[in-house]
Amino acid sequence: MKFEISKTGCDPASIPDDGNRFLIGNGYMGVRGTLEEFTKKELAAVNLAGIYDQADDGWREPLNAPNPFYTVVSVNGGALRVQDFPPAEHEQRLDFRYGLASRKTVWNLAKGRLTLRAERFASMDNSHLLGLKITLCANADMRVKLEAGIDADVWDIHGPHYSSVKFGEKDGVLICEAAVQSGGTVAVSRNFSLPPDEFMRGTAIYLPELKAGVEFSLSSVCAVYTSKDLQNPAEAAQKSCAGSYENLLKASKARWDEIWDCSLVEIEGDEEAELAMNYSLYHLNCVAPRGGGAVSIAARGLSGQTYKGAVFWDSEIFMLDYFLASQPEIARSLLRYRIETLPGALKKAASYGWEGAFYAWESQEGGFDACSDYNITDVFTERPVRTYFKDKQAHISAAVVWGIMRYIERTGDLSLLKEGGARVIAECARFYKSLLVMPNARKRWEIHDVVGPDEYHERVNNNAYTNRMALFVFDALEKISEILQEDEKLERECGIAALLEEIRPLRENFYMPKPGESGLIEQFDGYFSLEDASLAEARSRLKDPREYWGGSHGVAGDTQIIKQADVATMLAMFPQDYPEEILRRNWEFYEPRTEHGSSLSACMYALLACRFGNAEAAYPFFMKSACAELRGGGKQWAGLVYIGGTHPAAAGGAWKVLAQGFAGLEYSDGKPSLRPCPPRHWKRLRLRFIHEGQIMLADITPGKAELKSK
Numbered sequence: 001m002k003f004e005i006s007k008t009g010c011d012p013a014s015i016p017d018d019g020n021r022f023l024i025g026n027g028y029m030g031v032r033g034t035l036e037e038f039t040k041k042e043l044a045a046v047n048l049a050g051i052y053d054q055a056d057d058g059w060r061e062p063l064n065a066p067n068p069f070y071t072v073v074s075v076n077g078g079a080l081r082v083q084d085f086p087p088a089e090h091e092q093r094l095d096f097r098y099g100l101a102s103r104k105t106v107w108n109l110a111k112g113r114l115t116l117r118a119e120r121f122a123s124m125d126n127s128h129l130l131g132l133k134i135t136l137c138a139n140a141d142m143r144v145k146l147e148a149g150i151d152a153d154v155w156d157i158h159g160p161h162y163s164s165v166k167f168g169e170k171d172g173v174l175i176c177e178a179a180v181q182s183g184g185t186v187a188v189s190r191n192f193s194l195p196p197d198e199f200m201r202g203t204a205i206y207l208p209e210l211k212a213g214v215e216f217s218l219s220s221v222c223a224v225y226t227s228k229d230l231q232n233p234a235e236a237a238q239k240s241c242a243g244s245y246e247n248l249l250k251a252s253k254a255r256w257d258e259i260w261d262c263s264l265v266e267i268e269g270d271e272e273a274e275l276a277m278n279y280s281l282y283h284l285n286c287v288a289p290r291g292g293g294a295v296s297i298a299a300r301g302l303s304g305q306t307y308k309g310a311v312f313w314d315s316e317i318f319m320l321d322y323f324l325a326s327q328p329e330i331a332r333s334l335l336r337y338r339i340e341t342l343p344g345a346l347k348k349a350a351s352y353g354w355e356g357a358f359y360a361w362e363s364q365e366g367g368f369d370a371c372s373d374y375n376i377t378d379v380f381t382e383r384p385v386r387t388y389f390k391d392k393q394a395h396i397s398a399a400v401v402w403g404i405m406r407y408i409e410r411t412g413d414l415s416l417l418k419e420g421g422a423r424v425i426a427e428c429a430r431f432y433k434s435l436l437v438m439p440n441a442r443k444r445w446e447i448h449d450v451v452g453p454d455e456y457h458e459r460v461n462n463n464a465y466t467n468r469m470a471l472f473v474f475d476a477l478e479k480i481s482e483i484l485q486e487d488e489k490l491e492r493e494c495g496i497a498a499l500l501e502e503i504r505p506l507r508e509n510f511y512m513p514k515p516g517e518s519g520l521i522e523q524f525d526g527y528f529s530l531e532d533a534s535l536a537e538a539r540s541r542l543k544d545p546r547e548y549w550g551g552s553h554g555v556a557g558d559t560q561i562i563k564q565a566d567v568a569t570m571l572a573m574f575p576q577d578y579p580e581e582i583l584r585r586n587w588e589f590y591e592p593r594t595e596h597g598s599s600l601s602a603c604m605y606a607l608l609a610c611r612f613g614n615a616e617a618a619y620p621f622f623m624k625s626a627c628a629e630l631r632g633g634g635k636q637w638a639g640l641v642y643i644g645g646t647h648p649a650a651a652g653g654a655w656k657v658l659a660q661g662f663a664g665l666e667y668s669d670g671k672p673s674l675r676p677c678p679p680r681h682w683k684r685l686r687l688r689f690i691h692e693g694q695i696m697l698a699d700i701t702p703g704k705a706e707l708k709s710k
């Protein structure tokens with residue numbers, strides 16, 4: 001089985017995508033797959049999870065820590081940076097079984113050839129630690145200079161976030177302490193396997209005389225702590241980087257072995273899909289919180305400050321299922337994050353005059369909604385464009401309820417309900433109840449003025465997805481009321497019985513858009529009357545490739561072109577609502593009208609195609625999701641706003657397609673079963689997942705599907 005990706009040559013245009021492809025991470029931090037000599041110009045970043053700062057009136061965004069991998073080699077005063085001094089050979093690799101990224105670069109110099117090798121990893125065993133090993137070897141004797149420091153001039157989108165930076169050195173360890181504008185500190189240390197020739201201005205300097213063919217190696221163990229972790233991060237950073245690189249790597253590998261034990265996917269007959277799927281799981285594990293806290297995953301993982309490092313519905317609807325099936329404690333952390341951020345959701349609902357809990361569309365610490373009223377910048381006028389993501393994507397609260405219900409169903413662990421989950425569900429139900437309106441002409445309850453998953457059409461009425469999710473929340477309230485029958489106190493505290501009394505008659509008369517004669521479900525009221533322009537036609541109307549398609553001025557706004565799976569997402573999530581024929585007809589209608597302008601789109605079309613038994617139609621969309629990083633080239637801009645980075649939701653979505661679609665893994669009364677629908681060219685699919693604490697193996701070959709414990 002192949003667990004490696006690689007690339008040769010250095011092309012400046014691919015630096016942003018390579019930074020994502022070769023990323024290493026451990027849930028606490030992500031280190032972009034840039035080279036040791038790279039700086040903020042090449043988007044080098046050590047991105048930290050869950051710690052934010054707002055500089056002046058810029059967007060509040062997560063912090064990038066000073067970069068302890070910063071290392072430059074020079075010969076005769078000339079710095080060997082690939083960007084300034086093109087190498088004769090260059091390759092980058094990632095062994096994603098163990099999260100070990102490496103590079104080999106060869107420069108032709110006047111005195112001979114110099115080869116620089118480096119390998120790096122983020123410890124899966126101790127999430128504060130990183131390891132880096134640099135090896136130099138020349139084919140002729142030469143004196144080199146190696147400067148190994150901590151680069152505190154970090155890449156920021158809306159920075160600077162540090163008001164001051166202090167460098168020091170204690171017992172041979174380099175320490176950098178950066179004071180965050182809004183308070184607190186980030187401390188980074190770097191310890192070396194060899195004492196340097198000297199320390200100079202926060203940099204360790206080595207002046208080895210290389211002998212032809214003899215390697216010079218230097219390894220570093222680096223630590224990152226913040227004042228969110230403990231009181232004295234600098235001391236913790238200094239003390240914790242004392243161990244050896246080799247031991248750290250060994251312990252980290254052992255943790256990766258445990259992860260693969262319950263996650264590995266084997267696909268005979270399709271090496272490309274097998275590699276892409278496992279590589280997607282690698283990325284999910286790089287960003288998964290492992291400390292048992294109340295933490296979720298940002299939409300761009302730990303690849304930078306894009307999307308303000310905020311948590312979206314991506315976590316519950318796209319990523320959660322993989323964690324539930326492999327490491328339920330991580331799924332629990334994601335949901336505890338929503339429980340802890342309930343106060344923010346209550347406040348947000350109240351600020352719009354709604355009842356209950358309206359979760360942040362772009363959630364940061366404490367449930368703060370980082371989504372700005374003007375989330376796009378117009379390419380022509382450079383003026384901010386009013387968007388309604390924050391105010392109107394009401395489906396976000398239902399995603400939270402979906403996640404909690406899924407957790408309970410899969411794990412049978414009700415403690416989450418008692419620890420605040422029941423309250424969240426009740427408050428979300430209260431929110432949807434307060435959204436209901438009864439228009440004079442129609443004697444039924446409806447939901448108006450929302451934005452569905454398709455963000456290009458704003459402020460629409462009766463978005464089918466949103467209405468279906470509201471129904472789901474009302475039904476979830478019924479279910480938890482049954483579950484909590486024994487726990488009268490909790491039942492009373494959440495006011496569930498009284499709330500149900502109010503909701504039941506409304507639910508009876510709630511409008512859910514249904515398939516018309518053609519079998520099609522209208523995405524929202526009036527959607528079918530919009531211009532039926534083709535995607536090519538809409539695209540030809542763009543005057544700038546970075547132009548925003550949505551809103552009142554975008555090329556999609558007055559047409560049936562949609563940004564991402566919307567009705568398709570609803571049908572993929574609730575396939576039992578309709579016969580397969582309806583699922584198929586809606587797929588065939590909506591897919592050609594979908595721009596797939598979000599990386600969340602393809603997996604839902606793939607899953608839906610499996611739901612009506614067409615794995616061949618699903619396959620290219622599955623591959624698109626699973627290869628989001630490998631193929632790169634995803635959207636980098638929304639208007640003038642940079643949106644590049646990794647795509648954990650696409651990775652999680654690919655796993656959903658594989659498990660729930662191709663393997664057809666479903667649960668009835670808590671028991672797993674298989675209803676496989678694999679692509680024709682797959683000879684065998686073996687999928688691992690956790691059930692009742694045991695690792696299970698789904699083994700699917702043509703005409704045969706077996707479920708056994710591993």
Ligand code: IFM
Pocket residue numbers: 299307312313314453455598600649
């Ligand atoms: O959550 C998504 C949204 O659906 C489309 N824009 C990007 C967000 C983050 O991935």
